[in-house]
Amino acid sequence: MSLYGEVQREVLAAILQREHGVEARFGEVRTARTERLTGVGHALEVKKQGDNEFLATIGLRVEPVPPGSGVTFELECERGSMPPAFFDATEDTVRRELARGPLRYPVPDARVVMTHSGYAPRQSHMHQKFNKAMSSTGADFRGLAPRVLATALRRAGTVVCEPVHRFVIELPDDAVGTVASLVGRLGGVPSGSRLTTSGIAVLDGEIPAGTVAALQRELPGLTRGEGMCRTEHDRFEPVREVARDAARA
Numbered sequence: 001m002s003l004y005g006e007v008q009r010e011v012l013a014a015i016l017q018r019e020h021g022v023e024a025r026f027g028e029v030r031t032a033r034t035e036r037l038t039g040v041g042h043a044l045e046v047k048k049q050g051d052n053e054f055l056a057t058i059g060l061r062v063e064p065v066p067p068g069s070g071v072t073f074e075l076e077c078e079r080g081s082m083p084p085a086f087f088d089a090t091e092d093t094v095r096r097e098l099a100r101g102p103l104r105y106p107v108p109d110a111r112v113v114m115t116h117s118g119y120a121p122r123q124s125h126m127h128q129k130f131n132k133a134m135s136s137t138g139a140d141f142r143g144l145a146p147r148v149l150a151t152a153l154r155r156a157g158t159v160v161c162e163p164v165h166r167f168v169i170e171l172p173d174d175a176v177g178t179v180a181s182l183v184g185r186l187g188g189v190p191s192g193s194r195l196t197t198s199g200i201a202v203l204d205g206e207i208p209a210g211t212v213a214a215l216q217r218e219l220p221g222l223t224r225g226e227g228m229c230r231t232e233h234d235r236f237e238p239v240r241e242v243a244r245d246a247a248r249a
Contacts, residue, residue, distance in 0.1 A: 009026055031208075031209050031210035033105045033160055033239070034107070034108050034160075035103050035105045035107045035158040035160055036064065036067070036158060036159055036236070037062060037065075037156050038157040038159050040063050040156055041061070041151075041153060041155030041157070042152055043059070043149070043152040044057075044059035044115070044116055045147065046116075046118065047119070054143050055136040055140045056086070056119055056136055056144045057119070058116065058141065058145055059114065059116030059117070059148070060094070060148050062110055062111070063112075064111075065109050065111050066109070067109055070108065071094075071095055071107075071108070071109065071110050071112065072112065073094060074111065074113045074114070075087070075113070077114055078117075081117050081118070082136075085138055086119055086138060086140075087117070089145075090114060090141045090142075091114075093142045094145055098110060098112075098149075102150065105160055107158065119136035119140070122135045161236040161239065162210060162236065162239045162240075163208070163209040163233055163234075164207070164208055164233075165208075165233055166205075166231065167204060167206065167231045168204045168231075169229045171202075171219075172200070173195060175226075176193050179219065179223065180193070182218055182219075183203075183205060186208070186214055187240050188205055188208070188215070189206050191204055208240065212231050
């Protein structure tokens with residue numbers, strides 16, 4: 001399940017109990033990470049060449065795109081070079097395989113270009129029925145596409161990214177330094193503080209989503225129970241080494 005914070009988990013548990021009589025127990029929360037392409041990669045496998053056991057030729061190029069762009073699949077080879085079903089089988093497989101990149105996380109943003117295509121036309125021995133051993137099928141393209149894509153992704157390179165949140169904390173003025181130090185230990189970066197007309201200090205900045213829970217857990221003890229923290233998702237950034245022990249404490 002993909003949930004946004006502890007509140008959604010509590011709401012889901014309440015709904016399951018109220019509407020279905022199910023008492024839910026949740027396991028350890030894990031931060032949803034993704035993989036981002038760091039370069040361009042190309043791979044090609046030609047039918048009946050090398051160790052390609054499939055009756056299919058597939059060339060793929062993968063390119064990075066801005067975050068939030070999604071996955072696009074384009075053709076540089078002629079669309080009429082083989083039956084549309086084989087292009088569809090390749091695209092469907094590529095999109096499915098991008099749900100788990102080389103580092104085992106989804107690749108949500110990429111431009112994938114099919115650069116080469118080829119197939120064995122439907123044929124058979126004289127006076128006999130269709131012979132799979134001599135003719136390409138969709139299964140050939142579904143079987144070969146993951147291998148070609150994996151090679152292209154490996155050559156392009158990927159980096160694991162984690163969500164980064166913006167935070168705003170209202171707290172007593174004399175606790176700003178202590179809380180800012182905590183944010184730093186948790187891998188966050190305070191961007192500044194200010195004092196409101198009511199005498200309440202406001203500290204803001206950014207912090208990895210995986211350490212937000214630790215921040216919220218420690219905040220009351222550092223602010224005499226007066227600290228209030230609001231966070232919202234801002235973007236994905238490459239994973240930074242932070243005080244993971246502090247986050248789990």
